[in-house]
Amino acid sequence: MTRHLSPRPLNSDDFAAFGQVIALRDQPDRLINQGLCGRHHDLADLDIGQGRAGISLFEAQPRPLPLRLDMVERHPLGSQAFLPVSTAGWLVIVAPDRGGVPGRPLVFRADAETGVNIGRNVWHGVLCPLHDRGLFAVVDRIGAEPNLEEFWFDDPWIVEASRD
Amino acid sequence: MTRHLSPRPLNSDDFAAFGQVIALRDQPDRLINQGLCGRHHDLADLDIGQGRAGISLFEAQPRPLPLRLDMVERHPLGSQAFLPVSTAGWLVIVAPDRGGVPGRPLVFRADAETGVNIGRNVWHGVLCPLHDRGLFAVVDRIGAEPNLEEFWFDDPWIVEASRD
Numbered sequence A, B: 001m002t003r004h005l006s007p008r009p010l011n012s013d014d015f016a017a018f019g020q021v022i023a024l025r026d027q028p029d030r031l032i033n034q035g036l037c038g039r040h041h042d043l044a045d046l047d048i049g050q051g052r053a054g055i056s057l058f059e060a061q062p063r064p065l066p067l068r069l070d071m072v073e074r075h076p077l078g079s080q081a082f083l084p085v086s087t088a089g090w091l092v093i094v095a096p097d098r099g100g101v102p103g104r105p106l107v108f109r110a111d112a113e114t115g116v117n118i119g120r121n122v123w124h125g126v127l128c129p130l131h132d133r134g135l136f137a138v139v140d141r142i143g144a145e146p147n148l149e150e151f152w153f154d155d156p157w158i159v160e161a162s163r164d
Helices: none
Strands: A002-005 A021-022 A031-032 A037-040 A052-060 A067-076 A080-086 A089-093 A106-110 A113-117 A132-141 A149-159 B003-005 B019-020 B031-033 B037-040 B052-060 B067-074 B080-086 B092-094 B107-111 B115-118 B132-142 B149-159
Touching: A067 A089, A089 A113, A106 A113, B067 B092, B092 B115, B107 B115
Parallel strands: A002 A149, B003 B149
Antiparallel strands: A021 A113, A031 A037, A037 B052, A052 A132, A052 B037, A067 A149, A080 A113, A080 A132, A080 B080, A089 A106, B019 B115, B031 B037, B052 B132, B067 B149, B080 B115, B080 B132, B092 B107
C-alpha cells in the first residue's frame, strides 16, 4: 500500500516543532558596513552538546516529483542546518516522533533563499532539490561517534506535486 | 594619495594565511542518501573559543568596481564564515597583520558557490557582492562581548576591475 503526501509552503510557525526556518526577517536586526548590509541575527538554535560544529557542503542530485519516500533518519547527537547555496527550490521533509518511530511525515516546500535548522533527534528525509542539482552548506556536529538512526517505512510514502 | 588593488582568483593556497575556502573538493568525502548526495566534509576551522556559534543572514547592497576601501575590521573573539546563498559573485578582502595594524590588503574574487571562513582576528573588508544584492549565511560567534576592531586607512585603497 502506498500512502500520499503533498508539499505545503514552509513557514516558521508550522516548522517550529521540528526546528527553525532560516530566512530574512521583515527588518534586519541591525545595519552594518555603514548601512550597506543588514544583519538578520542568530536565526538557528545550534544544538551540538559538547561536540564541535563544522561546515560541510552537500551536493545532491535532483529528486523530481512524484518522489518515493522510503526512509527518514535522525541524529541523536546534534542539530543539522541546511543553507541553500545553489538550488531551484527544495523540499524539507520531517516527521514527528511517535514513541521512538516516525509518525506521518510533513513535506515543506522551500525556496532558493530559505534554509532550515533541523533539531537534534528530529526525524527528517534526505536532501531533496526539486528541479536541478542542489548545493547546500550544512552546519552540523563533527565527530566520530555514531550519530545516525534510520527508519525504513514498511509502506513507502509518495510525495505528489503540490496542488496549491 | 590613493593606492590601487586588483582582484585575483580565490584559491585555498593563497588564502591559507587568512582562513579556509569553502568549496567542493574534487571528490566528495563520502556518498550519502543512497548515493544521491556527496558530502564534502568539515571544510572550515570554526574558532569561537568558549563562545556559541550561530547562523545569521547578511543582505548586502552591491559594491560595483572600482570600489573605495576605507576600512578593514577584525573580530578578536572568533572566526566568521560567509556562505553565499544568492550572489552574482563577490570579493573577499583580507589583510595581513603588521604589528597590530593591517598591511597591504589582498582582494580575492569568489564565485556564487564559494564561501570562506575568515580566521579569528584576521583583518578583512566588509561584504562586497559585485553585480547585484548579495545574500549570505554567516556562521560566527554569538555573544554580548565587544568583538569588533576597525582600522581606517589614512589613504584609501581603490579596488580596480581585474585585468585577467
